[in-house]
Amino acid sequence: MSKARLMQGNEACAEGALAAGVRFFGGYPITPSTEIAEGMAKMLPKVGGKFVQMEDEIASMGVVLGASLAGKKALTASSGPGISLKQELIGYAAAAEIPVVIVNVQRVGPSTGQPTAPSQGDVMQARWGTHGDHPMIALSPWSVREAFDTAVMAVNYSERFRTPVILLMDEIVGHLREKVELPEADEIEIYPRRQPGCTPAEGYRPYAPAEDLVPNIADFGNGYHIHVTGLIHDETGFPVGSPKVTREAIDRLHTKIEIARDEITHVEEYCMEDAEYAVVAFGGTARTAYEAVLAARQKGIKVGMVRLITIWPFADQAISDLAARVKGILVTELNYGQIVNEVERAAAGQCPVELCAKYDMTIFEPEEILEAVESLVAGGNK
Amino acid sequence: MRKQIRLSGSGGQGVITAAIIYAEAAVAAGMEAVQSQSYGPEARGGASKSEVIIDNGPIYHPHVSVPDVVLAMTQKAADKYYGDLHPEGILILDTDLVPEAPDFKNIIRVPITKIAIEQAGKSLFANIVALGVLTKVLQLVDLDTVRKAVAHRVPPHTVEANMKALQLGYDSVE
Amino acid sequence: MERSFEQYFRQNRLPHLWCPGCGNGIATKAIVQAIESKGLERDKTVIVSGIGCSSRASGYMDFDTLHTAHGRAIPFATGIKLANPELNVIVITGDGDCTAIGGNHFIHGCRRNVDLTVVLFNNNIYGMTGGQASPMTPTGKKATTAPYGAVDPVFDACRLAEAAGATYVARSTAYHVQHLTSMIADGLDNKGFSFIEAMVQCPTAYGRKNKMSDPVQLMMWMRDNAVMKAAWDKLPEDKKQGDRFPIGLLYQEAGVDYATAYDHVIDLAGGAAK
Numbered sequence: 139m140s141k142a143r144l145m146q147g148n149e150a151c152a153e154g155a156l157a158a159g160v161r162f163f164g165g166y167p168i169t170p171s172t173e174i175a176e177g178m179a180k181m182l183p184k185v186g187g188k189f190v191q192m193e194d195e196i197a198s199m200g201v202v203l204g205a206s207l208a209g210k211k212a213l214t215a216s217s218g219p220g221i222s223l224k225q226e227l228i229g230y231a232a233a234a235e236i237p238v239v240i241v242n243v244q245r246v247g248p249s250t251g252q253p254t255a256p257s258q259g260d261v262m263q264a265r266w267g268t269h270g271d272h273p274m275i276a277l278s279p280w281s282v283r284e285a286f287d288t289a290v291m292a293v294n295y296s297e298r299f300r301t302p303v304i305l306l307m308d309e310i311v312g313h314l315r316e317k318v319e320l321p322e323a324d325e326i327e328i329y330p331r332r333q334p335g336c337t338p339a340e341g342y343r344p345y346a347p348a349e350d351l352v353p354n355i356a357d358f359g360n361g362y363h364i365h366v367t368g369l370i371h372d373e374t375g376f377p378v379g380s381p382k383v384t385r386e387a388i389d390r391l392h393t394k395i396e397i398a399r400d401e402i403t404h405v406e407e408y409c410m411e412d413a414e415y416a417v418v419a420f421g422g423t424a425r426t427a428y429e430a431v432l433a434a435r436q437k438g439i440k441v442g443m444v445r446l447i448t449i450w451p452f453a454d455q456a457i458s459d460l461a462a463r464v465k466g467i468l469v470t471e472l473n474y475g476q477i478v479n480e481v482e483r484a485a486a487g488q489c490p491v492e493l494c495a496k497y498d499m500t501i502f503e504p505e506e507i508l509e510a511v512e513s514l515v516a517g518g519n520k
Numbered sequence: 521m522r523k524q525i526r527l528s529g530s531g532g533q534g535v536i537t538a539a540i541i542y543a544e545a546a547v548a549a550g551m552e553a554v555q556s557q558s559y560g561p562e563a564r565g566g567a568s569k570s571e572v573i574i575d576n577g578p579i580y581h582p583h584v585s586v587p588d589v590v591l592a593m594t595q596k597a598a599d600k601y602y603g604d605l606h607p608e609g610i611l612i613l614d615t616d617l618v619p620e621a622p623d624f625k626n627i628i629r630v631p632i633t634k635i636a637i638e639q640a641g642k643s644l645f646a647n648i649v650a651l652g653v654l655t656k657v658l659q660l661v662d663l664d665t666v667r668k669a670v671a672h673r674v675p676p677h678t679v680e681a682n683m684k685a686l687q688l689g690y691d692s693v694e
Numbered sequence: 695m696e697r698s699f700e701q702y703f704r705q706n707r708l709p710h711l712w713c714p715g716c717g718n719g720i721a722t723k724a725i726v727q728a729i730e731s732k733g734l735e736r737d738k739t740v741i742v743s744g745i746g747c748s749s750r751a752s753g754y755m756d757f758d759t760l761h762t763a764h765g766r767a768i769p770f771a772t773g774i775k776l777a778n779p780e781l782n783v784i785v786i787t788g789d790g791d792c793t794a795i796g797g798n799h800f801i802h803g804c805r806r807n808v809d810l811t812v813v814l815f816n817n818n819i820y821g822m823t824g825g826q827a828s829p830m831t832p833t834g835k836k837a838t839t840a841p842y843g844a845v846d847p848v849f850d851a852c853r854l855a856e857a858a859g860a861t862y863v864a865r866s867t868a869y870h871v872q873h874l875t876s877m878i879a880d881g882l883d884n885k886g887f888s889f890i891e892a893m894v895q896c897p898t899a900y901g902r903k904n905k906m907s908d909p910v911q912l913m914m915w916m917r918d919n920a921v922m923k924a925a926w927d928k929l930p931e932d933k934k935q936g937d938r939f940p941i942g943l944l945y946q947e948a949g950v951d952y953a954t955a956y957d958h959v960i961d962l963a964g965g966a967a968k
Contacts, residue, residue, distance in 0.1 A: 316552075316554040
């Protein structure tokens with residue numbers, strides 16, 4: 139019998155996190171992400187995990203960081219307004235190198251915005267929402283199955299790099315139900331919690347980087363007596379007011395992600411073999427963009443699509459290569475224009491980059507994107 | 521074979537649940553299905569709309585562009601959601617709750633809510649009566665598969681009543 | 695003289711950064727002596743703090759220690775305790791950290807009855823930032839942001855904890871060292887949310903602004919105004935006025951702690967604790 143079933147994106151996200159080993163969830167209700175919390179509340183105790191509904195978004199972020207430090211893989215989920223509130227502690231996780239996944243099921247902002255309406259307006263918030271220099275990993279699924287897969291990836295990356303990972307969903311995928319077949323447990327690769335390489339007696343230093351520049355920080359309760367702080371610290375974990383240590387600490391936070399950039403920057407190409415033009419899209423919008431690309435192909439337009447699965451770090455190399463081989467790029471996003479600036483930067487003038495933006499509570503219709511493609515092509519052939 | 525279906529009514533009538541069940545049945549029958557919805561902030565009484573697309577191949581854009589079938593369970597929903605219906609499509613209306621039928625070629629009027637109250641026992645079953653009507657009209661998924669999908673989703677002690685409601689809806693149209 | 699408490703400090707992190715005459719060291723020592731007296735396993739004890747003068751204590755204590763963000767110690771501590779209930783989790787916080795920026799977490803930590811021992815170092819002021827008024831700066835007392843005296847009515851954190859659902863509430867002062875230690879030790883015994891307000895003197899920020907820059911003077915104020923709970927209860931209402939305040943065990947009740955309550959959820963869901 140087929141394992142195929144109808145499932146909602148938010149539900150698949152919760153299932154994915156669970157499959158990746160998440161055993162702790164702290165959250166606060168907010169549309170359109172609430173089904174993730176509801177799913178976790180139901181499923182976690184079945185596997186001996188814990189769900190706690192906290193008093194606010196900040197507490198939700200704090201409680202998952204505490205749980206992670208005590209050795210449990212931890213998840214929280216929210217939407218724009220809640221993610222804004224969590225920002226200080228997202229930065230804390232980056233600085234103190236605590237694995238955690240934050241799901242943002244995006245809705246229309248700013249402020250309370252349009253709670254049940256889709257948007258992709260938190261792209262830059264995902265990158266720069268917390269203060270100070272910090273790296274960020276953000277992934278954006280386009281299907282229910284990919285909501286599962288990116289949830290697994292997000293948990294794995296957070297553990298591997300000991301850094302917060304944002305799963306940047308949107309309401310389109312979060313609330314969409316579609317046919318999905320989930321992988322078996324033995325088909326899923328899980329990155330285990332990193333363990334210290336030596337004992338305190340052997341001179342263990344919790345923030346000493348391993349070969350991949352990521353520290354092997356002991357979980358609380360194992361006799362290592364480590365100190366964790368959001369202050370800039372040296373390899374011992376204790377704060378130091380030194381310019382050199384400060385620079386080196388911030389350098390390493392960035393470099394540990396930078397050296398793995400190729401491995402974590404996922405993009406997928408569609409109809410690109412002979413494409414003269416490309417649509418760049420991500421998340422739920424890519425579904426509509428792909429339909430527009432197929433329609434354009436019917437009309438004989440040689441256009442393809444490049445879909446960003448990894449939003450941050452940005453796919454600089456892929457977009458630069460793309461810009462070198464096409465006559466023009468159309469960026470479609472459900473906001474006033476955010477990722478388009480990154481595409482322009484990476485394209486570096488090799489080809490024109492145009493924006494097809496929408497920010498009116500509704501998703502794109504394929505015709506709107508098709509029209510923008512035709513306009514891009516007309517401009518290119520002038 | 522792509523079929524685009526829109527179910528509409530007011531919040532609390534259960535049109536979203538009916539749409540989910542139909543999509544689940546389509547998946548059980550081996551087809552591709554996507555279901556999406558939009559609703560007002562009010563969980564009850566606001567305008568409510570759910571869309572289902574069924575196909576043999578992959579479905580990307582998740583919203584209905586030109587519906588083949590629109591079900592409207594209130595006058596407001598009928599007026600608001602029938603406009604882009606395919607000229608050869610079918611508009612299904614609740615006879616009593618949509619007293620003024622829009623000007624459209626193919627209209628099927630069924631006293632859905634009345635059947636639910638008088639024959640199935642509760643207005644609560646109106647969405648399952650409607651699902652029976654849709655199953656008959658669409659001829660995409662067989663009744664037995666829809667039955668299983670309903671039984672899977674409703675509370676166990678209501679299965680029997682829901683089966684009756686589904687059958688009543690199915691039998692109410694030719 | 696027995697100085698066995700020293701083993702609980704990270705000698706290489708000392709001396710501490712607190713000002714001469716500060717009461718934080720006394721309260722910190724009281725915590726480790728309470729830990730020692732109860733024989734808590736050091737490897738299974740975690741100290742969590744927020745931000746401010748009080749919260750620097752965690753760095754000097756030789757356990758797993760966590761210096762969180764301003765106001766957020768209780769949510770972090772809640773996560774630690776729920777993730778690994780075998781750990782003893784002690785929170786060190788301050789009056790600004792706990793009752794202002796972290797006030798909501800404080801209330802809900804009490805309500806959930808998470809098995810934490812929260813020690814609030816109340817120095818009546820924001821010391822780390824140079825002496826601004828906190829919710830526990832007595833009305834009329836001066837601070838850099840209350841140059842004419844604090845306008846705001848003051849929070850009684852103990853009454854707040856009691857009302858919010860804490861199952862052990864006590865108060866003591868840096869003057870009453872042994873009493874403070876026993877109040878903390880009894881809090882460690884309580885399986886639930888234990889709250890201990892430790893009044894500490896701040897000669898630098900609070901004292902100087904309020905004509906009490908001599909730490910001895912501040913401690914004498916504690917000696918003269920603190921009234922043991924049993925005596926306090928017998929005082930007529932008109933004698934409970936002014937600077938006087940009760941110390942001792944102020945409230946205790948039986949209650950199920952959150953992790954135990956959640957074990958029941960796991961049972962209901964059919965999951966075994968893993």
